[in-house]
Amino acid sequence: MDNHFKNKLLHKKNEELLQGGGQARQQKQRASGKALARARIDALVDKDSFTECLRFVTGEAAILGDGVIIGYATIMGRLVCLYAQDFTVCGGTVGKKHAEKIVTILEMAVKLKAPLIGLIDSGGARIQEGVEALHGYGQIFRKQVQYSGVIPQLSVILGPCAGGAVYSPALTDVIFMVEKISHMFVTGPKVLAAVTGSDVDMESLGGARMHATQSGNVHVTAKNEAALFKEVRAFLSYMPTGKEIPCHKHMDKVASLAHVLPINEMSVYDVREVIQLLADRQSFMELSSCFARNLVTGFIRLNEQTVGVVANNPKHLAGGIDVDASDKCARFVRFCDCYRIPLLVLEDVCGFIPGTEQEQRGLIRHGAKVIYAFAEATVPKITVILRKAYGGAFVALNSKALGADFVFSWPTAEMAVMGADGAKSVINTESRETEDTPVPTAFLAAEKGIIDDIIEPETTRARLIDAYAVLACKKIAAYPHGNMPL
The missing domain is CATH 3.90.226.10 (2-enoyl-CoA Hydratase; Chain A, domain 1)
Known part of the structure; x- marks a missing residue:
């Protein structure tokens, strides 16, 4: 494999990363009123401050990134670590490599004494990977508990969060949800109907309003993603500040x-x-x-x-x-x-x-x-x-x-x-x-x-x-x- 080909391969893989789960799924995501994972990161953090980590990791789904983007950035000049699940890739479900990436960014956040923000949009555990997917969730839970009180942990629910996956945000310090788009429940409406015969809609079972007014699981809600990100930034402004890093990028090339x-x-x-x-x-x-x-x-x-x-x-x-x-x-x-x-x-x-x-x-x-x-x-x-x-x-x-x-x-x-x-x-x-x-x-x-x-x-x-x-x-x-x- 000559060097020219390898350089072309890098550019090709970078383009592949931006495609996520493909154009059709990306269009469907936008049509549902939800932004794409990378666009969400850009909307939340300071301009040009995000640096992606482990971007080429590939799990059993054979898709670059395995459905989650991790990295670090600044928000109002303050260093943060974050992950964003990509619903266009296998429904944002968590597999072995997906979980390992989240664990990695958790560990980095503690190392850097930075808040950890999770942008959650996931169908839960990846059924195709079976018990390994569940094991991955267990690894995430353990790290979240170990680091509780050590760094601020924020969960921003931007779509579904179902099954055992709900215990990840439940272990964090603060939960944010978008009204009429975010849903969080242990058992979904279809399964409930099949098992218990009860007929309940998504909003009543696990919508933002229900959690804000009845379950008490959610701390902040907003009408859309942009308004919710504004609330996230406002929350961070009240947190004790650690060391700050320059918000500008050094783009000088040699x-x-x-x-x-x-x-x-x-x-x-x-x-x-x-x-x-x-x-x-x-x-x-x-x-x-x-x-x-x-x-x-x-x-x-x-x-x-x-x-x-x-x-x-x-x-x-x-x-x-x-x-x-x-x-x-x-x-x-x-x-x-x-x-x-x-x-x-x-x-x-x-x-x-x-x-x-x-x-x-x-x-x-x-x-x-x-x-x-x-x-x-x-x-x-x-x-x-x-x-x-x-x-x-x-x-x-x-x-x-x-x-x-x-x-x-x-x-x-x-x-x-x-x-x-x-x-x-x-x-x-x-x-x-x-x-x-x-x-x-x-x-x-x-x-x-x-x-x-x-x-x-x-x-x-x-x-x-x-x-x-x-x-x-x-x-x-x-x-x-x-x-x-x-």
Whole structure:
């Protein structure tokens, strides 16, 4: 898969995301008096402030996003996290991946000490996924209870909310509903009629007026979505404020980043060129430049904020990690964590360097230090995968599994247990004569939620500035550990 094709694929998938469940379902949504999920987000938050997370995650329905949009934004300059269910995708029903995305944004909200807003428009649990869908709801409930009283949790009902799904808003602090459009009940009218023989309409059973006047479940109602969003914003204005982030986007592009990688994927380059392009002008200060040159460590300023950089350098040993690079990396990461300096990892790694000499020197023990350092660090941590990330090195270098706050990838990057050529030599292809070996692209990792987003190289600087601004709200351990020599 050539790089031109991968770039085209990114644009195609972005267009696919905007389609949701398709034009016919989107038109039906509008005809019913309801806005589309993305339009709702735009109407609620400050202009151009929303950043989507895990947008390429794909569940069993094989639709990008799996029916829920998650991310962060500002409302009147205040940082918020939110999710919006897309009724045009499987009726907004909750499946395994859908639930995992909601859990992710809940965890991010707590990490950033930001209110969590749920824009709910869902038919409930996804029947096709059976007990896994119910398990997903259980995971959401548990997180909501754990974080109750820790962050404000708001539920904005903008359509149906039925069955076990109703207990999610019931666990939150405040519920908002649109009159004559929002409905919330444990058992719907059709099932009630079949089971009990009673004939009741949607409004009487679970409409906004009933809940506002009889059940007491809803706290605020409004005649339409626009009026309801105004009420949400007004409510937030009474909440104690945390740290604020700039409401403007840094849209400055660095065009030369699009051409910094060699066309030939086997060719080497000096990663310090990438660092210089991302950093504020003349702000890069490299440390230990003559030791373990396959790994670059140092400081940059990014929009005048100090950031510690760890980067594989393909110019030396193909950027692989050996014993010395492990020690260099781990010590630098722990230093930054001690003194509250955010971390940035620029990853282009073939793996840990194999061989008798490295094994005898204790590569396993030294490599474990890298894993320990990143997993232990509480400062803001972001990874950008530039070209490839293979094997245990993919996990060790600040992966989502180890607690990275954000993992971004350039469109042409690959992530796998090993490269395609190596995989072909290991997998028994005799039984798979008609199958092609899957290409380990960034898109596959994004569909699984293992990376947060795929970004164009020229937008990387702007995206990093935005992400670090958000992570300024992250809770950092006061005195996490000492800076043990490694």
